[in-house]
Amino acid sequence: MKLIILDRDGVINHDSDAYIKSLDEWIPIAGSIEAIARLSKAGWTVAVATNQSGIARGYYPLAVLEAMHTRLRELVAEQGGEVGLIVQCPHGPDDGCDCRKPKPGMLRQIAEHYGVPLSGIWFVGDSGSDLQTALAVDCQPVLVKTGKGQRTLAKALPAGTLVFDDLAAVAAQLLT
C-alpha cells in the first residue's frame, strides 16, 4: 500500500507559537487540502501524526481538537479525497508518554493500524523533532518550508532529508 504520514501544524494548516487553540485558528495552508485529496484519489493513504500538548496545557479541550480534524476530513472530502488515520499526542513534555514526537509511538501506531512496515515511509514535517521522529523508525524524513520549516532549515538537517516548499510540492513529486 502507498502510505504517507503527515505532521499537522505547519504542514496541513498554519501553525502559531501560541498554539492553534480554536477551530477559527485552524487555517489550511494554501494547496494542502488539494494535495491530500490528490494523493488520496491516486491511491495513497494519508495518515496524520500530531503533537497536541495544548490539551495537557489546558489551552483547548479535546472536543475542539476533534472539530479541527472533522473540518480537515470535510474539506478533503469536498475535493473527492479522504484522510486516513489521525493520531494525536495530547500529553505534555513532562508526561513521559510514548507517543509525543520525537518519540515514534504515533508512527508505530499508524503502521500497526495498516499492517505495514515503516521503513522508507515518507513522514512530512516542519520541525527538527519531526525529522528525528522519522529517523527513529527508519522513515524517510521530509521537510516542508511552511510552518516552522524555515527555522528548521536554518539548522543542520539529518542526512538524506528531502526538502520541499510545501505539501503541494510533496504531492506533485509523488504523483509525477
Ligand SMILES: O=P(O)(O)OC[C@@H](O)[C@H]1O[C@@H](OP(=O)(O)O)[C@@H](O)[C@@H](O)[C@@H]1O
Ligand atoms: O506540528 P504538530 O506536531 O502537528 O503540532 C505542534 C503543536 O502541537 C504545537 O507544538 C508546540 O510544541 P510543544 O508541544 O509545546 O513542545 C509548539 O511548537 C506550538 O507552536 C505548536 O502549535
Ligand SMILES: [Mg+2]
Ligand atoms: Mg508541525
Ligand SMILES: [Zn+2]
Ligand atoms: Zn503522548
